Structures are given as structure tokens and as C-alpha cells.
Amino acid sequence: MAEAYPWQDGLWQQLAGRAQHAHAYLLHGPAGIGKRALAERLMASLLCQRPGVSNACGECKSCLLLKAGSHPDNYVLEPEEADKAIKVDQVRDLVSFVVQTSQMGGRKVVLIEPVESMNINAANALLKSLEEPSGDTVLLLVSHQPSRLLPTIKSRCVQQACPLPSEAMSLQWLAQALPDSSDEERVELLTLAAGSPLAAVSLQAQGVREQRALVVEGVKKLLKQQQSPTQLAEGWNAIPLLLLFDWFCDWSSLILRYQLTEDEAGLGLADMRKVIQYLAQKSSQDKILNIQDWILAQRQKVLGKANLNRVLLLEALLVQWASLPGRN
Numbered sequence: 001m002a003e004a005y006p007w008q009d010g011l012w013q014q015l016a017g018r019a020q021h022a023h024a025y026l027l028h029g030p031a032g033i034g035k036r037a038l039a040e041r042l043m044a045s046l047l048c049q050r051p052g053v054s055n056a057c058g059e060c061k062s063c064l065l066l067k068a069g070s071h072p073d074n075y076v077l078e079p080e081e082a083d084k085a086i087k088v089d090q091v092r093d094l095v096s097f098v099v100q101t102s103q104m105g106g107r108k109v110v111l112i113e114p115v116e117s118m119n120i121n122a123a124n125a126l127l128k129s130l131e132e133p134s135g136d137t138v139l140l141l142v143s144h145q146p147s148r149l150l151p152t153i154k155s156r157c158v159q160q161a162c163p164l165p166s167e168a169m170s171l172q173w174l175a176q177a178l179p180d181s182s183d184e185e186r187v188e189l190l191t192l193a194a195g196s197p198l199a200a201v202s203l204q205a206q207g208v209r210e211q212r213a214l215v216v217e218g219v220k221k222l223l224k225q226q227q228s229p230t231q232l233a234e235g236w237n238a239i240p241l242l243l244l245f246d247w248f249c250d251w252s253s254l255i256l257r258y259q260l261t262e263d264e265a266g267l268g269l270a271d272m273r274k275v276i277q278y279l280a281q282k283s284s285q286d287k288i289l290n291i292q293d294w295i296l297a298q299r300q301k302v303l304g305k306a307n308l309n310r311v312l313l314l315e316a317l318l319v320q321w322a323s324l325p326g327r328n
């Protein structure tokens, strides 16, 4: 049984309490808030053979088969390798599942995550299944970036936004999920995870606070010309590229904000406050705007899983970052 998160209570009532189910749902919202768990919970309840319960009973034949991973009428479509694309051949297999009749005589349920990892051919192949519903099949599409989906896909689904939980609720949940951490660590993790509590837990597991300390240290040495962009780019090879681009993106926004407001409360996490203040005072606004544009463009490429040369890209970033202070 998929985990039920406290911030999903309202959403769950809304979804599970429907008198009639849509042919396709698009559950969308930021990564790391439990959309997959919500979809799995809905899948289980749609397949459960005890009518009238909104939560799966956990005991009927259907529930037991689902638990064992051998339910014939459910289908999970995801990339074969993490962070890779869903291939068109995978979607074709799904399409032939959708046109079959249900083997247990009830609904068939398909879960696709993340939908945006389908390329255009794969997405077009899926469209057919969305356009011509077959029998009692329900498709559950999960997306962290709905802006990257084809409008034709979105328009064929009932869209259900899954918002970030409030900070207070996330911190309360994190206190139970990470009982050995301090209050301060949890606030920091949640900030690094852009407010997503599950992302905060996985960041903690991947050692994000240590990674962040390494990067901050590196940036300080870069600005003091004690380490070169190449050395740093190579030293950061265990740190996810997207995380690095997120941080530099944040820092450029914080610099711009401080230039405009001089508000010391808006300098972000304590570890970079002095650096951000320094760069805001020493760099022209044009330069910051330029580097921010560049970072955003590169970040899109990283998100789009473009084939990038990691070290070259980081070097390019750090060369520009090192040249921020100064007149030209």
C-alpha cells in the first residue's frame, strides 16, 4: 500500500470520492511531494474488488496481486533507466495493453511517470490511447513539469494540481522522517529542496549538506583565486549537475534582489550570505542578468537531458562567475 502523506488528505478526498472516474488524470506539481504515492494509492483503490471503499481494502484478490507485483490489469510505464527518456517502443507496448480486455473483469489502470520524459514520438503514440478510451481503463499521468507536455496530452486529461505542502506541515513531517536531525538542519534541507519534503529526505540521504559545503567552499576559493574553474569542476563530479545549476541560479537571483533592495533578510541560507552581499556590491547588474540568463538556458538543457560535457559546462559557469566582481 502506497504511503499516504498528511498534506494529501484533501486531494485524496477529491480524487477518491468521485462518483465517476475520468478516463485519464494528470497529477502535476513539484517533484518530491508524493505524487507517485498518490497515484499508486488511487491505482490500488481503482483496482480493488470491494466496492464502496475509497481506500483499497488490501485483502481482496486484486489487492493481493497488486501487492505481489503480478496484477494482470495494471501497467506502470516509466523510463527503463532513471533520468532517461520513455521510448516509443515502450509506449507501443502500453498501447497494446490498453486495447486488451481486462483479465480480472474489472478496471485496467495505467500509471505513467514522469510523462514529460516521453519524446514527441512517444507522446504521439500515447495520444491514441488517450483519444480512444478502451473499456474501463484509467490512465494516471504523473508530471513534475507539465509545461513540457504537449497541449494535446494535457487537454485529454482531468488535471489535478498537487501543491507544495505548507512549510509548517513539511517541517512537522520531516521531524518524524529524520528524527536524528536538528531543527536547523531540517529548515536548511527543506530550503535546499525548494520546499518539497520528500526531496528533502532524499537530499539528506545523498549527503547534500556535505555537497553544499564543498561547493560553497569552492566558490569562495574561486573568488579569492585560490582554485581554478577546472580544479573545481573536477572536484564536484559527484554532485548532480541540476543541483549545481539550481544553486547558482538561486545565488544570481539573490544577488539581483540584494542589489535592488539591500534587504539583508533576503540573502538566503547563511553559508553564502557574505559572498552574495560582496558580489552584489562589486558586480554590475548587467553582468548578473547575463549570467542568470545563461544559467537558466543551461539549466533547461540539463533538465532536457541534453548530452552535455559536464566538466566543460561547469568550467564555463565558473569562469563567468569568477569574472563577476570588477568593472568589465
Ligand SMILES: [Zn+2]
Pocket (backbone or CB within 6 Å): 047, 048, 049, 050, 056, 057, 058, 059, 060, 061, 062, 063
Ligand atoms: Zn481490495
